[in-house]
Amino acid sequence: MKNALENRIDEFQDRVIANRNMADLALNIPGWGMDADPENDPTYPMKHYNGADHQRLNYEKAPQQPLDMEVFHSIERPGVTRVFGTSTPPAGLSGAIRRYAYKYSEATATHWMTLILADRVDVIQGKINDLKHGVIPNPWKERGWRAEWKYNRSAFLGRAATTALLITAGVLWFKRRSLNKQLLERR
Template structure:
């Protein structure tokens, strides 16, 4: 299947809507590097050299399941990662994020939320294994007291001192919320059983 794409993945010059002169008139400073004498990378930027490739556009990797794709691009890159396929609620949230442009904060904030949902799901799944997550050892809290964590911060000009007070909130907060939610659920179940 050979496509003739007009996207950023093709090395050839793209068809632009406006000419250089029109862009220069509309955008101050546009095209400052058009003159090859102003670009240090110019003898290397040659499109007329033989590459040895047997294709002008690489063969496309088959999609075994639909992949997330930015709305700025016509299609997924010819080769893409498959090591972490979308799954469950976090996958649905990630798919939703790709409805927004990568230039919008909503896209990235939704992806961050999906990561948090995925992390929470991983923590919950760990409780059903032989080695559940241990927040004391896996977050590095113990090393604060045994590996000079506090003394390495006191009297130093470290940039992370401002956010040091918030670190316990972000580390312990989700565990405290999960514990509180579990307590409320168990209490309601016990009340339902009694009545």
């Protein structure tokens, strides 16, 4: 919705409005602030309130880290933070899916579920990249099966046997199905 209210309001006006209200409106509201109690702060001692909450725009900011790669930012903030992580920039299909996810706010299912979808696509992309670079994934090492073999052997063997049984049953079922299909076609 291009014309949505959030696209039409002026940004960074919160303190302007609050200060205006406190200087003007509050004087005309009977009882304004008379029960305010700084001790009544359920966030203490985790938070040492010192008024910085209301200095949102004029705090000392670090220099900006050069933006020399694609970095997403939540649409709930105006831009990237002064520093940011440079691990694994978006790439390929998973990157395109992530790009779409970041068009939505963190309050939406679309944002998070699309990111999870991208994560799963990324795993397949990772395997393809490995093979491209001559790296053969080694599940024995990468899935920690070595540790399972050492410390949990009977359960590990049980799971391996179950998996083998299911795969064999699946293969036999498919073979039988295609055989039946061939027989029907011959008739």
